Amino acid sequence: MAAIQVVRSEWTKIRSVASTVWTLSLAVVVTIALGMLISALTRHEFDNMSAKDKLSFDPTFISFAGMSLGQLAMIVFGVLVVSNEYSTGMIRTSLAAVPQRGTFLFSKIAVATGLALVVGLATSFVAFFLGQAMLGSHKAEIGDPHVLRAVIGGGLYMTLIAVFSMGVAVMLRSPMLSLGILMPFFFLVSNILGNVSATKKIGRYLPDQAGSKIMQVVTPIDDDTPYGPWGGLAIMVLWVVAALAGGYVLLKRRDA
Template sequence: MAATQVLRSEWTKIRSVASTLWTLSLAAVVTVVLGVLISLLSKNEFDKMSAKDRLSFDPTYISFAGMSLGQLAMIVFGVLVVSNEYSTGMIRTSLSAVPQRGTFLFSKMAVATGLAFLVGLVTSFVAFFLGQAMLGSHKAAIGDPGVLRAVIGGGLYMTLIAVFSMGVATMLRSPMLSLGILMPFFFLISAILGNVSATKKIGQFLPDQAGSKIMQVVTPIDDDVPYGPWGGLGIMVLWVVVAVIGGYVLLKRRDA
């Protein structure tokens, strides 16, 4: 089967499964709504902040506060895109139609990644502009230094979360097992490692903590992270590449 036909087939699969599209919609809504609420709260609390907190105040990053929950839906989307076929048994039919497993996997990932990037980028811009509207006189402008990079970076961050989840789901095959590992990894392990002084330097190199640096415009005063926004995104990309390669190698080696 030609690559273009495989791409069309994968697009049909994704849009015909309602749960995958619903999770993308949920990612967008949660990110925007929570970002707006936290931006409004930050505006009301600004006058009560210490001088140190005011100097570290990042209006752009504040508007992306909803991504901490929005990425949850992106993880589910990435897992569902891959593992739906395993849970329904359709994987055997798919691999019979497309015996080149690399073509099958990377076509699936290409379509899902493009969709995730489109939703992530639109979500990031909407969250930014609505968040800044809530911040009033404390807002940032899209033309300010570093702001456009941060907004586009928000879309890239959400996309990479989805691709990383696809890689892990390809390795594990089971949706429950994939979510059972990814959810604690991002919402418990990363948070614990990042907030405990003894493990903080390890936590800085986890995909979510490193990748989120791309959305920062103002560097916090006590920040000792040894990389900048692009360095952090690069670390996240490395995690994603490892997950995708791991998924590809295991898909090639084992039976459906």
């Protein structure tokens, strides 16, 4: 089957599954709503902040506070896109129709990545503008130095979270197992490693912690991270490439 036909087939599969549409919608709503709420609360509490906190205040990053929960929905989307076919047994039919496993996998990843990128960028821009509206006089403008980079970076971050989840799901094949590993990894392990002084230097190289640097405009005063926004995004990309490579190798070697 020609690559174009495979891509069309994967697009039809993704848009016809209600769960993928719902998870992307949830990512949008949660990210924007929570970002607006945290921005409004921050404006209310701004005058009570310490001098140190005011110097590190990053209005752009505040508007992305909802990403912490929004990425949860992107993880679910990434897992479902891949593992739905395994859980229903349709993977055998798909691989019979497209024997070239590399073509099958990367067509699926390409379509899902494109969709995640569109949703991620739209969410990031809306979260920024509505978040800044909530911040009132403390807001940043899209034309301020590095702000546009951070806003575009927010969309890239959400996309990469989804693609990383796809790679893990290809390796594990089971939606429950994939989510059972990814959820604790991002919401427990990463936070613990990043906030405990003994493991902080390890935590900063995990995909979510490294990737989120792209959304920062103001560097916190006590931040000694050895890489900048683009360096952090590059680290996250390496994690994603490793996950996809692992998925590709295992898909080639084993039966459906």
